[in-house]
Structures are given as C-alpha cells and as structure tokens.
Amino acid sequence: MHNTTTLSCFDDFLAAARAQPEAQRLLFVFGVAELPHTHSPGQERRFREGRGGALAPVMCVDKEIGELADFPALAEESRVTGQPWDVVFATALAGPEGQAPSEQQVELALRSMIGSVHRGAVERFLAFDAQGQALAFS
Numbered sequence: 198m199h200n201t202t203t204l205s206c207f208d209d210f211l212a213a214a215r216a217q218p219e220a221q222r223l224l225f226v227f228g229v230a231e232l233p234h235t236h237s238p239g240q241e242r243r244f245r246e247g248r249g250g251a252l253a254p255v256m257c258v259d260k261e262i263g264e265l266a267d268f269p270a271l272a273e274e275s276r277v278t279g280q281p282w283d284v285v286f287a288t289a290l291a292g293p294e295g296q297a298p299s300e301q302q303v304e305l306a307l308r309s310m311i312g313s314v315h316r317g318a319v320e321r322f323l324a325f326d327a328q329g330q331a332l333a334f335s
Contacts, residue, residue, distance in 0.1 A: 207268035207329035210287055215262055219291035222298045223260045226310045226322075227275060227282035228252040254314040255280050259290075259303045268329030284332060286314060286322040 204210050214221050230250045232241060243249035256278060265271055275282060290306050292298040298306070313319060324332040 204323060205331050207271070207287075207325050207331075209331075210323055210325075211262070211265065211267065214289045217289070217291065219295060220297040221262055221289040221291055222303055223262060223265060224257070224288050224290055224303065224306055224310060225259070225271070226254050226257045226286045226307070226314050227280070228284045228286065228314055229255050229281060230283045251317065252284060252314055252319070254311045255282055257307050257311060259307060261297075268325070272327065272329070283327065285325050286310060286319055287325065288322050 204213065214223060229252070230244075231253050232244045233251045236244070240249055256275070258274075260271075271285070275285075288306075288310065290298045290303060292302070310322065313322070319334060324334065326332055
C-alpha cells in the first residue's frame with residue numbers, strides 16, 4: 198500500500214487501503230506487552246510504569262476490505278476470542294496484476310509479520326492502540 202499522508206487513526210488506514218487501485222488484503226497481528234524473561238531491575242521498573250517491555254504476538258487475522266467496517270468492529274471481533282491485547286499491527290497486501298493475494302501469499306505475509314513482531318522489527322507496520330489511535334515506537 199502506498200501512502201503519502203499521515204495516518205492518525207485506524208479509520209485513516211481503512212480509507213487509504215480502500216483508495217488503492219490494486220485489490221488489497223488487510224493483515225493484522227495483535228500483540229500484548231510483557232516483561233522479558235531476562236530483565237533488569239530498571240526494565241522491570243519502566244514496565245511497571247507503563248513504559249518499555251516487549252511485545253509478543255498473540256493472534257493474527259486477515260480481512261478483505263469489505264469485511265471490515267471500522268475499528269470497533271475489529272476490536273469487538275478480537276474481544277470475542279477472549280485474548281487480551283495492547284497493540285494491533287496492520288498492513289495491506291496487494292495481489293499480483295490486479296488480483297487479490299492468494300491464501301498462500303497471505304499466510305506467508307502473516308508469518309513474516311509475526312516474526313517481525315517477535316524480533317521487535319515493527320517499523321514497517323502501522324500500529325494502533327486498543328482505541329484505534331496510531332502509535333509510534335521509539
């Protein structure tokens with residue numbers, strides 16, 4: 198997905214994805230903040246203060262653009278699973294030559310996203326909090 202504007206919330210992401218000329222599949226990886234197993238006292242203090250920690254992927258899903266009305270719909274669907282989460286990473290995957298991406302392409306892309314979240318390499322994804330507001334990681 199190409200984007201030259203700033204996205205401040207999930208609805209901006211949906212609007213940008215819908216505006217693309219290529220068929221898009223929306224990919225989401227939900228993560229939870231946790232304290233790493235091998236942590237220092239300083240890391241624990243920052244985590245307890247709500248700063249720091251590591252993000253662990255806990256679930257993922259892909260959606261056709263037409264399947265998702267807005268952020269509350271995605272958040273409600275995730276709540277039904279019973280799995281808590283703190284952040285959702287999002288991207289859009291275009292298919293080849295105007296076609297929708299294949300199930301295999303979607304599966305490979307989701308696995309790649311999960312691996313990236315495990316490694317903390319999330320800068321290429323959009324990230325949103327539980328209210329659908331864009332997040333920036335430093």
